Amino acid sequence: MRSRLIILLLVFVLSVSCNAQTTTTKDEQSDKTVSNLAYLKSIKKIDVHMHVRSEQQYIIDFMDEWNFKFNTLCTIGSNTKLLQAQIDTAKMLYNKDPRHYAWVTTFDATNFEQEGWAENVIEQLKNDFSNGALGVKVWKAIGMEYKKTNGEYLQLDDPVFTPVFEFIASQNKTLIAHMGEPIHAWMPTYFTKEGVGRNYWAKRPEYSFWDKPELPSYSDILAARDHVIERHPNLKIVGAHLGSMEFDVDEIITRLEKYPNFAVELGGRTRYFMWQARGKVRDFFIRYQDRIMYGIDRGSRAAMTPEEKVETRKEMDFRTTLFFRYYATGDDIPWGNTISHDTPQPKATYTVKGINLPKEVLNKFFYTNAVNWFPGIDKDYK
């Protein structure tokens, strides 16, 4: 009697564990039928670094086809005339079509020494926030261009900015900071034998700081940015273009470890990941999966010819296809690119292996982190 009971019990336990086994296998199978790439294509995605300067059908078509929403960034250098036009366009797009557009404002810092400058900026920001702006962008002209009357370069940690940053934090808005340049701006600018500049700094010599010891160094500029992160622990700060530390994930990690109020966004810098050790980059994404956001730094200009629209759309599709493959597969991707471009060279010069991120990491990188770091960015995106 006893042995029969034991046998019955054994049969019961075995059948339960077999069922459990079957269920798990089924789950794994159904999970595998959706590749990470197909999964990525299907989910909602937010590109946090776009510059949409005009209303264009090709941009809406792109977002609908790839399932994206764009966060368009206003950004201003010394050309303050452009400031209002950028803000007006971003505001208009957001008010008209909050499914597709979110926006981040900026402010004019050229006249920072004028009496009442900070108060005026805060007034402007109040108005922009009431029109849906999710944050404020500061640009590299602070640090690399604007000078004080004493001749020193204005840096981001100058006390003149303190009331502005305190206000942004008090409104639970985000500061997105493109400070400095990639470290290459402090390296030689190279030309082809025809004398044509081969990289961005050859074309924009004012932002090439190579061999100009009187100008601020790369470290000076990033240190000023880091002081601000440290001084304003309640202010969410997103480092644009991987915080200008795109050449080495270890540099980014140092800041992420030190400052819980700091995150980074891609800003079209995938090619720099491709140049670093694959395992190191993949570990970085896994370890800091809550602190990295996607952005390709494209968009539209105020005036565009039909050909330019077709070209831009093609380029956006090309980049998206490439980047999705890099992040969501383990494919060997034939590639060849340069410091200043992520367009392919005529001939692939090397192979890049995709980092094949897990689905939950892809979802954070492309969506959830944007929602956490720019509260309200998912508005009307169902």
Ligand SMILES: [Zn+2]
């Ligand atoms: Zn940009």
